[in-house]
Each structure stands twice: as structure tokens, then as C-alpha cells.
Amino acid sequence: MGVEYSPTEQALLEFLKAADDGLDVHQLTELHYQGRERPWNGETVVRNGISSLIRKMRANHETTTVLRIIQQGRKPALFRISRKNDNKRLKLLKK
16 A cells, blocks of 8 residues: 545645646645635645645556646746656657
């Protein structure tokens, strides 16, 4: 048995699986705290949750992972779950 995911990590994983184009930290924070009061450090909690989710997915040898997509300009980074063709593209970039 691998490393278990926390409730925050489980919620973030479900949000990312449901999103096709990816979500930024602001959107993930709004979804995570929907229906309850958001704490002053809500975005930090979500960022740390994403980081620990990535580490735990690697430790569990999951077939998918969370990708961080850097955008140009002053836009926040997007996070999304890897797709089937991502591995082919990453292999081409390594050559």
C-alpha cells in the first residue's frame, strides 16, 4: 500500500480531473473553499496541497501526474492532470 492522500489532496485531485484545460491556484482555492469561509492563507494551503500531491503521486507510482504549465506574461501557472499523449510529447522534447 502506498502513501495515503489527505482530504485536501483528494479534493484537489478531483477538481483537476474534472477540469479539461487546467486550473490556476485562484480557481482551485475558490473551488476548495466553496460554501465555507476562506481563510487568509487559503492560497498557500492549496499550493502546499498541490506540492504534496505531486510528491505522493510519484511515491505511489501513479500512471498520471499533475503538470504545472507556465504561461507567458503575468498569468498564474495552470495545473492539470497529465494526458495520454503527454508522455509522447515529453519523450520528443528529451531527444
